[in-house]
Amino acid sequence: MPARSFQARLLYLLVAVLVALEAGTLIAVYVAGRRALERTVREELSTGARVFDHLLQMRARALSEQSRVLVGDYAFREAVATTDIDTVTSTLQNHGERVDANVVVLIDLDGTVLTDSIPKRMSGRQFPFPAMFRNAVERSGSDAATVTFNGRPYQFVIVPVLAPRPIAYVAVGFEIDRRVLADVGRVSALEASIGPRTPPADPDFTTFRHTLPTADGSKIEVLLRRSLVDARKPFAAMQLQIFILSAIVLGTAVLAAVLFARTVSHPLRVLAEGAGRIERGEYVEPIVVKREDELGHLATAFNSMQSAIAAREDQIMFQATHDALTGLPNRTLFLDRLTQGIAAAKRTGRVAGMVMMDVDRFKEINDTLGHHFGDQLLIEIGRRLTQTFPGGTVARLGGDEFAILFSDAKDVAGRVTAALNEPFVLGDVPIDVNASLGIASYPEHADDAGTLLRRADVAMYDAKKNQSGVAVYEPGRDEHSVRRLSLMMDLRQAIARDELELYFQPKVDVRTEAVLHAEALVRWNHAVHGVMRPDEFIPLAEQTGRIGLITKWVIRKAIAQCAAWRADGLDLTIAVNLSALDLFDAELPTLISGLLSEANLPADRLLLEITESAIMKDAAYAQKVLRDLKRRGMCLAIDDFGTGYSSLAHLKRLPVDELKIDKSFVLHLRERASDDYVIVRSTIELGHNMGLVVIAEGVETAESWSILKELGCDMAQGYFMSAPLPAGKFREWVRSRLR
Amino acid sequence: MVRFLLLLVLAPSLFAATITVRVRDARGRAVSDAVVYAEPEGRQLPLARRTAVMDQRNRQFKPGVLAVQVGTAVSFPNNDDVQHHVYSFSKAKKFQLPLYKGTPVNPEIFDQAGVVALGCNIHDQMSAFIVVVDTPYFAKTENGAATLDDLDAGRYTVKVWHADLGAEPRTVALKSGDSLSLTFDLGRANARP
Numbered sequence: 001m002p003a004r005s006f007q008a009r010l011l012y013l014l015v016a017v018l019v020a021l022e023a024g025t026l027i028a029v030y031v032a033g034r035r036a037l038e039r040t041v042r043e044e045l046s047t048g049a050r051v052f053d054h055l056l057q058m059r060a061r062a063l064s065e066q067s068r069v070l071v072g073d074y075a076f077r078e079a080v081a082t083t084d085i086d087t088v089t090s091t092l093q094n095h096g097e098r099v100d101a102n103v104v105v106l107i108d109l110d111g112t113v114l115t116d117s118i119p120k121r122m123s124g125r126q127f128p129f130p131a132m133f134r135n136a137v138e139r140s141g142s143d144a145a146t147v148t149f150n151g152r153p154y155q156f157v158i159v160p161v162l163a164p165r166p167i168a169y170v171a172v173g174f175e176i177d178r179r180v181l182a183d184v185g186r187v188s189a190l191e192a193s194i195g196p197r198t199p200p201a202d203p204d205f206t207t208f209r210h211t212l213p214t215a216d217g218s219k220i221e222v223l224l225r226r227s228l229v230d231a232r233k234p235f236a237a238m239q240l241q242i243f244i245l246s247a248i249v250l251g252t253a254v255l256a257a258v259l260f261a262r263t264v265s266h267p268l269r270v271l272a273e274g275a276g277r278i279e280r281g282e283y284v285e286p287i288v289v290k291r292e293d294e295l296g297h298l299a300t301a302f303n304s305m306q307s308a309i310a311a312r313e314d315q316i317m318f319q320a321t322h323d324a325l326t327g328l329p330n331r332t333l334f335l336d337r338l339t340q341g342i343a344a345a346k347r348t349g350r351v352a353g354m355v356m357m358d359v360d361r362f363k364e365i366n367d368t369l370g371h372h373f374g375d376q377l378l379i380e381i382g383r384r385l386t387q388t389f390p391g392g393t394v395a396r397l398g399g400d401e402f403a404i405l406f407s408d409a410k411d412v413a414g415r416v417t418a419a420l421n422e423p424f425v426l427g428d429v430p431i432d433v434n435a436s437l438g439i440a441s442y443p444e445h446a447d448d449a450g451t452l453l454r455r456a457d458v459a460m461y462d463a464k465k466n467q468s469g470v471a472v473y474e475p476g477r478d479e480h481s482v483r484r485l486s487l488m489m490d491l492r493q494a495i496a497r498d499e500l501e502l503y504f505q506p507k508v509d510v511r512t513e514a515v516l517h518a519e520a521l522v523r524w525n526h527a528v529h530g531v532m533r534p535d536e537f538i539p540l541a542e543q544t545g546r547i548g549l550i551t552k553w554v555i556r557k558a559i560a561q562c563a564a565w566r567a568d569g570l571d572l573t574i575a576v577n578l579s580a581l582d583l584f585d586a587e588l589p590t591l592i593s594g595l596l597s598e599a600n601l602p603a604d605r606l607l608l609e610i611t612e613s614a615i616m617k618d619a620a621y622a623q624k625v626l627r628d629l630k631r632r633g634m635c636l637a638i639d640d641f642g643t644g645y646s647s648l649a650h651l652k653r654l655p656v657d658e659l660k661i662d663k664s665f666v667l668h669l670r671e672r673a674s675d676d677y678v679i680v681r682s683t684i685e686l687g688h689n690m691g692l693v694v695i696a697e698g699v700e701t702a703e704s705w706s707i708l709k710e711l712g713c714d715m716a717q718g719y720f721m722s723a724p725l726p727a728g729k730f731r732e733w734v735r736s737r738l739r
Numbered sequence: 740m741v742r743f744l745l746l747l748v749l750a751p752s753l754f755a756a757t758i759t760v761r762v763r764d765a766r767g768r769a770v771s772d773a774v775v776y777a778e779p780e781g782r783q784l785p786l787a788r789r790t791a792v793m794d795q796r797n798r799q800f801k802p803g804v805l806a807v808q809v810g811t812a813v814s815f816p817n818n819d820d821v822q823h824h825v826y827s828f829s830k831a832k833k834f835q836l837p838l839y840k841g842t843p844v845n846p847e848i849f850d851q852a853g854v855v856a857l858g859c860n861i862h863d864q865m866s867a868f869i870v871v872v873d874t875p876y877f878a879k880t881e882n883g884a885a886t887l888d889d890l891d892a893g894r895y896t897v898k899v900w901h902a903d904l905g906a907e908p909r910t911v912a913l914k915s916g917d918s919l920s921l922t923f924d925l926g927r928a929n930a931r932p
Contacts, residue, residue: 074826074860081828163828164858164866165902 007258007265014257015250022246029242033235041226045208048190048224052210055183056176060144060155066099067159067172068142080106080161080168085115085123092117096172102154103173106161107133114168127171132158132215136169145215149173153194153212153220176220189230193223204229267295274302283310323396325375326382334395334403338449341393341405342442353441355404355412356456357385358464360434362400364618367584369429376426381433388419403456413437413470436464440473461543487537488544490526495553499525502557503724506734507575507695507717510709515734517607519575519717520558521724522550538579547579551588556595559606561727563599570734575607577639580614583625593632603633609660611639619650630655637695642679652690659687663698666718669707681711688712756917757888762880762899762906763924769883770901770925774806774870776877777887777895777911784875790846792816793857793867795823800857800867804902806877807849807869814846824860831855831871854900870900892917899923 070076079091088106096104096117104117111133113122127133128149135143136158144157153176160166176194184192191205201207207225214220267289274287283306289299321333329337338354345352359365359381366374378400385394385402393405406412416437423430438460446452455473463471494500500522507517524532541547555576562574582588596603608629615622615638626636637658638651642665661683665676680696687694696708699718708716722733760775789811794801796818807813817823817840826835831853836843838861849855852873859865870877876895878885887897892915898908904925911919 072863078828082833162858162863163826163856164863165856167828167856 005265006268007261010261010264011254011257015254018250018253022250026239026243026246029239033239037228037231037235041206041228041231044189044226044231045206045224048184048188048192048226049208049210049222051188051190052184052192052222052224053212055180055187056146056155056212059174059180060146060157063099063101063155063157063172063174064142064144064159067101067157067170070095070099070172071159071161071170077161077163077167080170081163085120089115089117089119092170093119099172100174101172102175103149103171105171105173107158107169107171109137109166109168111137127169129156129171129216132156132171133169136160137166143215146176146212146220147214147216148218148220149175152176156215181222184224190224190226193225194220264295267291267299271295271299271302274299274306278302278306278309281313283307283313323382326379326396328382328386328402329393329395331395331397331403334393334397334405335449335453337393337395337405338452341407342447342449342452345407345442350407351409351441351443352452353406353409353412353439354452354456355406355416356397356438356440356453356460357402357404357416358436358460359400359402360436360464361617363581364584365431368618368621369431373426373429377424377431377433380424380426381420384419385416388415403453409439409441413439417469434469436460437470438463438473439470445473445475487526487529487540491524491537491541491544491546494524494526495549499527500550500553501525501726502554502561503726504561504730505717505724506722506730507715508721510705510713510716513737515572515737516715517573517575517717518562518730519577519609519724520554520561521577522554523724534577542579542581545581547581548585548588551576551579551582552591555592555606559595559599559601562605563601565731566601566605568731570731571605573605573607573635575609575637578608578610578614580611580617583610583614583618583622589625589628589632592629592634596634604635607635607637607658609637609639612641612643615654616650623650623653623655627655642683648686656692658693658695659683661694661696661713663696663718666696666698666704666708667700669704670701672707677707680708680713684711684713755889755891756913756915756919757886758876758890758895758897758911758913758919758921759884759886760878760880760897760899761920761922762883762885762901763922764904765924765926767924769880770904771880771882772802772804773880773885773899773901773904773923773925774804774872774877775880775885775887775897775899775923776806776870776872776874777890777897778872778874779876779891780894780896780910782893784873790814791869793825793869795819795825795859795865798859798862798865800865802879803867804879805867805869806879807871808875808877809852809871809873810848810850811871812846812848813869814842816842823862823865825857826860827855827857827869829853829855832869835860868902891915897921899925901925 073095076091076095080088092104092106092115101117105122105127106114106116107127108114111127111130113125113127116122122128129145129147132143132145132147142157142159144155147154147156149156154173155176156171156173158169158171161168161170181192181194184190205225205227207223210222210224212220212222270287270289277285286303286306287299289296291299321330321336322328323330338352341352344350359377362374362377365377378396381402382394382396385404389404389406395403395405397403404412404416416435420433420435423432425431438456438458440446440452440456440459442452445455459471459473462474463469503521503523504518505521506515507519508514509516522534524537526532538547538550541550558574558576562572565572592606593603596606610622610626615626630636635658636654636656637660638654638656639660640662641659642662661680665679665683668674669676669680671677684694693714695715695717696713697717699705699708699716699720701720705716705720725733758777762770762773762775764770789808791805791807791811791813793805793813793815795815798819798821805813815825815836822838822840824835824838827833831851832847832849832855834847849869849871852871855869855871857865857867857869876887876890878887890913892913894910894912896908896910899906906923906925909921911921913919
């Protein structure tokens with residue numbers, strides 16, 4: 001048991017409290033006992049003194065009576081009255097012995113000693129205690145007193161010899177001897193001593209000097225002493241009893257505390273061990289605490305928790321390795337399987353490969369038909385792939401990306417394509433699904449799962465880019481891919497780091513050569529790769545879904561700049577490019593309107609350029625969005641016109657204001673008989689016929705400029721006039737032209 | 740009556756002298772139960788064969804003081820229903836009558852002058868004196884007065900005895916027919932008999 005365990009602490013606390021309590025009691029008992037002892041001993045001593053006096057009085061009375069009886073004896077009286085002095089002397093001795101007297105003295109009526117029992121030592125002299133004698137005579141009776149006789153403490157009794165009138169007096173002396181002192185001891189717990197036999201000072205005794213009243217003025221002190229050892233005995237016994245009782249109580253309490261602590265700490269330990277098992281991930285063994293109290297409930301709760309955790313952990317494990325939507329293995333599990341597959345291939349010398357598959361236009365499907373539909377589609381795709389590769393691993397890596405692990409490369413792509421060939425019918429809507437497949441395999445393309453996955457991904461992008469449907473990884477493509485990946489990472493932070501900057505390129509009226517528009521073009525001042533043009537990172541942004549952020553940033557900045565120039569007296573229409581994906585952002589029109597009114601800029605000062613291909617991706621939807629934008633008063637232009645195979649019928653329905661001829665037709669516009677010339681001319685004519693303003697971009701030479709002028713093109717844009725310029729330089733450029 | 744007859748017989752005694760004695764204590768109060776007696780000088784008077792009684796009644800001697808002439812036989816009748824043990828340690832008459840009831844057969848003869856202190860050995864409170872005088876002239880005071888009469892002419896020593904008090908004797912000379920008055924003022928006496 002650790003020293004700081006609950007049980008130990010509970011024990012220590014209990015024992016400490018008890019010991020303190022017991023110690024307090026014992027000290028209190030001891031102090032009280034000591035005081036009581038001192039008081040008792042003092043009282044005993046003063047009582048002892050009174051007892052001693054009383055004993056002497058009693059003794060005196062008894063001695064008086066004895067002496068009276070003695071002198072009342074007829075023979076004694078007869079002897080005293082009638083016989084010779086020697087006989088009387090022996091009578092005194094004889095009768096004195098009867099009463100145990102130490103000395104008997106016969107005194108005549110004058111107070112003169114006639115004779116005595118020791119023998120006749122005092123004859124003829126005055127009785128040594130005349131006061132006593134006078135007392136006795138005057139009272140015609142007796143007297144008793146304490147005196148010093150022969151240097152010893154004595155009690156003397158004087159009684160008359162009656163015949164029947166007093167004829168003489170007899171004084172009987174009794175020494176206050178050991179027996180008398182012993183009597184004191186018998187009636188009290190004291191030791192009494194007199195005279196030279198005083199015991200030496202002893203710390204075990206409390207003493208008291210008691211002076212006896214004497215008749216002869218001598219000083220007789222009785223030393224009374226009380227043995228503290230004896231006096232302490234009952235207290236000591238009581239203290240011992242209390243101590244034993246305390247020890248028993250303490251012991252019992254400790255035992256009870258131990259038992260109690262054990263009843264608490266044992267299940268606690270069981271619970272702690274159970275919790276430890278849960279912590280280690282062992283969920284099988286339940287916690288057993290067979291009790292009905294809180295600890296029992298706690299154990300039950302622990303067990304419920306244990307099974308709940310086990311279930312949840314299973315679920316989490318599944319979720320961690322499987323895709324929630326389709327129930328297919330996820331990227332983690334796929335990488336795991338791929339690693340295993342590569343390992344197996346390494347052993348067997350066979351192939352381990354994977355297909356990376358991305359559903360084309362899935363975002364459009366999702367956005368158009370709804371997420372639920374998209375989800376159902378993904379589930380169905382997963383199901384078909386799983387059917388196609390029974391026993392193989394089909395995983396959903398995320399979004400619309402699937403991966404297939406194969407060990408037999410034979411016609412993998414064909415099987416996948418075949419699986420997707422049948423239209424998907426979800427609800428009543430039949431839908432054709434195309435996918436881009438990237439294939440990479442061990443040992444040809446990579447040695448490890450991570451690299452293999454990445455290279456399959458690269459191949460898939462190639463396929464998508466080439467619109468080839470399938471691509472096998474080509475060595476060397478990796479570099480590009482890595483740069484792309486890092487750019488994707490960087491792009492996320494470009495806005496936050498303020499690495500984007502707007503450049504402006506003027507659109508000039510071909511006839512008046514006035515600057516009418518300025519197209520806002522975004523540059524990325526990349527910390528490593530330097531200034532990057534939009535065509536280098538905009539496709540990346542489109543792929544990673546970041547284009548929306550960039551578009552919004554550009555629009556915000558462009559509007560602000562336009563408003564600033566307007567305030568500065570430069571009234572231009574600002575042109576901004578919208579990505580195909582931007583069209584699907586339902587909130588964008590509202591956002592733009594808000595920004596315009598915030599900047600107090602008329603809506604027609606903003607020209608939105610949308611590529612023909614973007615519009616053609618979903619013409620109906622694009623038409624709807626464009627109408628909305630138009631209704632809000634903005635100007636619209638079709639960018640890169642001539643590359644998107646748009647039909648005239650489509651074009652007619654679009655609410656656009658401008659056509660922008662793709663620069664590929666303009667760049668090499670020299671000879672009047674070339675294809676480009678024909679296309680440009682017909683486009684201009686077409687646009688004018690439809691009532692649209694036609695603009696040519698990519699004008700880099702005076703030659704193309706003059707041809708455009710000749711063909712009646714409305715506006716031109718290109719390096720011939722000006723490269724895209726930062727806002728400040730653009731402003732200067734415009735000023736210089738005005739001059 | 741007997742006395743009267745004697746007086747008639749002894750006619751010359753009509754001319755005898757009388758002594759009236761008054762006895763007072765130190766404060767002048769009359770003292771009773773004092774024995775007054777006159778001893779003639781130089782003459783021996785005949786023993787009077789007389790008897791006297793020291794009665795014991797109610798555990799007391801009666802009388803407390805009894806004066807007798809030397810030679811008097813005193814009987815000690817016990818009129819109590821308990822026994823008495825009458826004794827005397829006095830030199831004038833040492834005797835004891837061990838436990839008895841009724842009247843002892845033989846009375847005690849007091850043939851020596853002196854004071855005899857009587858006690859009872861079993862009743863300490865019983866006390867009496869028999870004052871034995873060597874003269875026929877004695878009397879006990881009542882209310883402080885006693886009279887000695889029929890004294891012949893001559894010289895006498897008049898003495899007073901009292902249990903607790905005493906006085907110096909006096910000598911008087913009497914002529915026939917004298918009537919003398921004496922007053923004794925008693926002081927503390929030597930109590931020893």
